[in-house]
Amino acid sequence: MAQRIMRSDELEQRTHLIGIGVAAAVISVVSIVSGFLAASNVLTLDATSAILMWIFPVLMLTYGAARSHAARRYGSSGCDEEERTPLYVRLLWAAALLGAAAIFLLSRDVDAASILFGMAGALVAAGAFFGIRRWQHRRAQRQ
């Protein structure tokens, strides 16, 4: 991630900063509210651990959405990918990692495995969506 930002030019670094800022703000609010609810015994330990499990995916999704919104504000179409690894490949890699973690948890009979399988499925769907969009965009450019 750091290398990706270092390789970016000044406008891309600004959109990264906006994305990270928005994601940090959203996650901070969710974390502090969950923390207070857990401290006052409104949330059980299971519910708190379930929330903690969602922090990373929500962080990445919020960052991606905020950065995409900021890039569009500066005139990017959202389909212009000049990065070494396209978005759909990164999503599929994340899905593979979550899938592997889910299989590991399943082998240990941990209930959270089903949540991770769900997340991995959602990432595969998102990867397929962005992959098809990229293919359509490239085909339209060739014509």
Place this chain on the structure above:
Amino acid sequence: MNNHLRRLREQRGWSQGDLAERLDVSRQTVNAIETSKYDPSLPLAFRIAKLFRQSIESIFEPARD
């Protein structure tokens, strides 16, 4: 801030991608500067001025209120 970047680029027959490569930035950045959606940093403005062999103030001018 307004600028004459698009006119200067088109005079030389360069695409946005060509200019981006010469300035070592992305094509999106060139597009954002040309459409006045983004004001470049001072180092980038100097690079642009040097590339077109003009002064910064002849390429960039303050927006009229």
